[in-house]
Amino acid sequence: MAKATTDETSEFxxxxxxxxxxxxxGSGPKSADDMTPAQATEAMRRIFAGEPDDTTLGAFWLANxxxxxxxxxxxxYVDEMCSRVEYAEPDCDPVDCGANYDGKGETAILGAAAxxxxxxxxxxxxxxxxxxxxxxxxxxxxxVLDELGIATELTxxxxxxxxxxxxxxxxxxxxFNPAVHDLWERRDMMxxxxxxNTIETLANPAGASTHLGSFYHLAFAKKIVDTFVESEFHxxxxxxxxxxxxxxxxxxPGYTKVAEWTxxxxxxxxxSFTDFEIExxxxxxxxxxxxxxxxxxxxxxxxxxxEIVSGERDDHWTDAVALNAAFRIYAGGDADxxxxxxxxxxxxxxxxxxxxxxxDLRNF
Numbered sequence: 575m576a577k578a579t580t581d582e583t584s585e586f587x588x589x590x591x592x593x594x595x596x597x598x599x600g601s602g603p604k605s606a607d608d609m610t611p612a613q614a615t616e617a618m619r620r621i622f623a624g625e626p627d628d629t630t631l632g633a634f635w636l637a638n639x640x641x642x643x644x645x646x647x648x649x650x651y652v653d654e655m656c657s658r659v660e661y662a663e664p665d666c667d668p669v670d671c672g673a674n675y676d677g678k679g680e681t682a683i684l685g686a687a688a689x690x691x692x693x694x695x696x697x698x699x700x701x702x703x704x705x706x707x708x709x710x711x712x713x714x715x716x717x718v719l720d721e722l723g724i725a726t727e728l729t730x731x732x733x734x735x736x737x738x739x740x741x742x743x744x745x746x747x748x749x750f751n752p753a754v755h756d757l758w759e760r761r762d763m764m765x766x767x768x769x770x771n772t773i774e775t776l777a778n779p780a781g782a783s784t785h786l787g788s789f790y791h792l793a794f795a796k797k798i799v800d801t802f803v804e805s806e807f808h809x810x811x812x813x814x815x816x817x818x819x820x821x822x823x824x825x826x827p828g829y830t831k832v833a834e835w836t837x838x839x840x841x842x843x844x845x846s847f848t849d850f851e852i853e854x855x856x857x858x859x860x861x862x863x864x865x866x867x868x869x870x871x872x873x874x875x876x877x878x879x880x881e882i883v884s885g886e887r888d889d890h891w892t893d894a895v896a897l898n899a900a901f902r903i904y905a906g907g908d909a910d911x912x913x914x915x916x917x918x919x920x921x922x923x924x925x926x927x928x929x930x931x932x933x934d935l936r937n938f
Contacts, residue, residue: 587616591626591634599637606641611804614650622658622753631760635768643769645797649804652773656807658753662730662745663781664737668698669906670782672775673823675704675747676767677712681866682891684824686718687879688898690935693741694883694927695899695918697906700737700780704747704755707771708762713871719744721876724935730779737780740934745779776801776808783811786905788818788825792849795833799847802835811837814905819863825898827854827863857900857916858893865890883928896920 594617599606609617617634620626626634643651669692673685689699703714716726728736730750737743748755754774761770776798778785785802789795795815802808817830831851838844854860868874881887882895899922900915909915922928 586620586623586625587612589613589616591617591620591630595630595633595637599641600633603640603642606637608641608644609647609650611646611650614647615654618651618654621757622654628760628763632764635764635770636766638769639766643772645800645804648769648773648797648801649806651769652776652801652805653807655751655754655773656777656805658751659777659779660730660750660752661779661781662734662750664698664700664734664743666698666738666741667784668700668737668743668780668782669902670778670780670785671699671701671823671902672778672785672787673701673703673715673818674771674821675707675714675774676710676771677703677707677714677717678820678822678871679710679712680868680871681819681824681863682868682878683713683715683718683822683871683875684866684895684898685822686715686722686875687882687895688824688902689742690879690883690931691895691899691919691922691928692902692906693931694922694929695903695908696741697903697908698737698741698743699902699906700733700743700745700782702745702747702750702777702779704774707747707774708758709765709767709771711762713875715744716746717872718875718879721872722879722932722936725938734780736935736938739938741931742935743780747774750779751777772798778808784905784907785810785813786823786902787813787815788821788823789815789833790817790821792831792833795849796847799833799835803845812905812907814901816901819866824866824894825854825859825901827859827861827866827894829853852912854897857897857912859890859897860893861890866894880932883923883932885923885926885929892923896923
C-alpha cells in the first residue's frame, strides 16, 4: 500500500484525497469502499483548507456521488462544516427548515408563506439559504424574501433577533457558513450536485432542536436521520421529513410519505423512526403539482405569499400554504396532529396574525 508523503501528512494526516481515491473510495459505484469517519473528517478538513488539486477535488466529489455516502461519512462532513459555522441561537426554539439551497425553477416556493403563517400561529420558524447556489442556481428562500422587502443579508446575530422579534427568521449562508460559501466556484465547475448540497442544508444555524426537510425516496430520509444521530455536533429532539416538490421543503400534492424521528430519553436505543402515508386532498390540498407552477418563481412566490398571509386569497394556493404551515406547527410540537395544525394555520390567516408577522418582518 502506498504511503502518503511527509508533505501530505504534516498538517492533516495520512489520507490526502488522491490517496483516498486510489485506495478507498474511487474505484466505482460497485467496488468502492466506504471511508472511516476519521478519513472523511480529514478529507473535509483538506477541502476547507483549499489543499486538494482542483482535478482531485472534482474526482473525489464525483466518486462520493457514485458510491453514495453512508451516514457515518455524512456525519463527519457535517461535523467539520459545523465546526466552522457561526451559530446564533434565538431565545425561542424554532423549527429549522432545511430546503435545498440550489432552489426551484418551476413551482412556487411555499415555505416563506408557510413559515410566516406558522409563526402567526405561535410556532417560530427558521429558514436559510444561499444566493444562486450551484448546480441549479435557481430561486430559493432568499430571493422570495428579497421580493417581499424583507432583509436577508444579515449577520447571524441579527437573524436570531429577527426570529425572536417576529417569530420567523432567515439566516444567510455567506454570513453563517462562509467555509461552504467559499467552495462556490469549485461546486459550480462540477456541473452536478455533490454531498455539499446535502450537508449545507443540515447546518442548523439557529441551533434548533427540530429539523424539517424533504426527500424523494424514503431511504434518503432515513439516511438524513442517521446522519443527525451519528453527528457529534448535533443533538436534535425531532426530525420531520416529507416528499417535497423539486427537492424543496414544500409538500408534494397527492399521495405522499412522511417520515418522523424522535430522540429517546435513554440514548439511541430509545429513538423512534416511523413513516406513514397521507393523501393531501384529505387536508384540503386537492390538486396536482402542475397547479403550483408559476412563470417567475421568486416574484410570483412573493406575490402569493403576501396575498395568502393577508387573507386576500381563498383558493388552492391558500390550501397548499395552510398544509405546509400545519407541518411546521406539528413539527414544532404545538399541535398533536396535522388536522390540529391545519386549524391553527387557517386561524392565523383569518385573524390577521400571519399578516402581522409579515409586517413585522418588513419593519425589522
